[in-house]
Amino acid sequence: MLTIEPAEMQHLVETLGAIGEQPGGGIIRHVYDAAWSAARRQLMAWMQEAGLVVREDAVGNLFGRIEGDSPRTILTGSHVDTVILGGRYDGALGVLSALAALRALKRSGARPRKSLEMVALCEEEDSRFHGNFWGTRAMLGLVRQEELDDLTDLDGVTIGEAMRQAGFAPENYPSAIRDDLDAFIELHIEQGRILYDEHQPLGVVDAITGFYRFRVTVEGRTDHAGTTPMDLRRDALQAAVEFSSEMTRIVSEAGRPAVVTNGWWDVQPGAWNIVPGHVEFSVDFRHTNEATKQRLAAEIRARGEAIAKERGVGIAYDLAGDILPMDMDAHVKAELQAAAEACRVPWKPMVSGAGHDSQIMATKVPTGMLFVPSADGRSHSAAEFTTPEDAARGATVLVAALQRLAY
Ligand SMILES: [Zn+2]
Structure with a gap:
């Protein structure tokens, strides 16, 4: 040897x-x-x-x-x-x-x-x-x-x-x-x-692993941070954060080797005293089984749409990559x-x-x-x-x- x-x-x-x-x-x-x-x-x-x-x-x-x-x-x-x-x-x-x-x-x-x-x-x-x-x-x-x-x-x-x-x-x-x-x-x-x-x-x-990457855009409404009661807001950031947390839960529950990362965020207009009206963030989701990858990706997307509906905000997805494992x-x-x-x-x-x-x-x-x-x-x-x-x-x-x- x-x-x-x-x-x-x-x-x-x-x-x-x-x-x-x-x-x-x-x-x-x-x-x-x-x-x-x-x-x-x-x-x-x-x-x-x-x-x-x-x-x-x-x-x-x-x-x-x-x-x-x-x-x-x-x-x-x-x-x-x-x-x-x-x-x-x-x-x-x-x-x-x-x-x-x-x-x-x-x-x-x-x-x-x-x-x-x-x-x-x-x-x-x-x-x-x-x-x-x-x-x-x-x-x-x-x-x-x-x-x-x-x-x-x-x-x-x-x-x-x-x-x-x-x-x-x-x-x-x-x-x-x-x-x-x-x-x-x-x-x-x-x-x-x-x-x-x-x-x-x-x-x-x-x-x-295969990749499924997309950019999420959440469209809410900018409002005064002091005068707008919580129940009357269409806060784009809160919808985006709930979506991020929900996809993290879905992927964590699926177990290894599924992983998801929201590594890039853009919050507009980005002021202390304005309810965020426009948020974009990245989704990098990976799995080594194509069928499971597509099923979880569909589940994630559907959850985002449901959250947007509940919160009265718009949501859009731009696919940035769908690479086969x-x-x-x-x-x-x-x-x-x-x-x-x-x-x-x-x-x-x-x-x-x-x-x-x-x-x-x-x-x-x-x-x-x-x-x-x-x-x-x-x-x-x-x-x-x-x-x-x-x-x-x-x-x-x-x-x-x-x-x-x-x-
Ligand atoms: Zn290397």
Whole structure:
């Protein structure tokens, strides 16, 4: 059995994590910026040193390959970009585990039956351009030509211009398409606290959550806060608050993995002495089962309409996203579970409440995900941490899974 040591993972995490790290802590590595390019150069050097065949595609996904008897390819990796002031583990740990796994396999000398590749996907986080999953979408032929000009960052730079500045030829994006992939495996930190709280070292993902997002607008009437008796008001905020509290109850009663969040609010006119007449707020509702997701979404919407009627206010919904949950491939999942058993690493079936490249990849390629614990559930923060021991256990299971799929 090939084993990855904690010290190796610690060294990789610390070296890559120093690239783009800000003076007060937290990393900024946005797609096509200087830190992003430096991180890729470091990965390239490691891959070359390990004897992998290094290649980058037209959009900036970076690959290291071990050629097998067949050109059909087993791919593993994650993303190398970060959110603003992100941590050392989100995305990076999947890339570094893939690196540790492939160099251990390369060192072992055995030629695989299928070809093996690691990937640092160029963009997942949506933090510079609203171009979520850019690298994965390019590989699957899901990038649209107009996006090159339409996606702009805060400085007005288009993604096409940013690509050119980073040394890529944006017009070549269709050449990034892959049709040789037999499987994709992504190791990722959980970004939640379930494994950490239960002292479990590994999760094998069953499904990635679907989203149902909409904006609620409640129209009441502005009135004088002193002269309008409570029973005569059409207070838009009170209706919205009742609706928020009711949807929270509905979703809580449905139990895990259903979650709902009202993270953004706009209350007008926003004065101490005026009854709020107009309120807008966001609804981000998630579930991994599509039928349950649609049923609960319908129940939530109906409850809002009933509350509006009782309170004499208007209510309107603007759908902002209805994304299907994505089941992981049964065969890949079984191989991940068997690999964990073979390595004697206890594992737990999990759902992913966060979005990942894997949910896009799974639309065309058999895909599976491994989760390792996030200390205290922290993520999208400099406080992200996974112990070197947990990271090494995850990478060791990844090696075993790749051996099962490719050798
Ligand atoms: Zn991520």
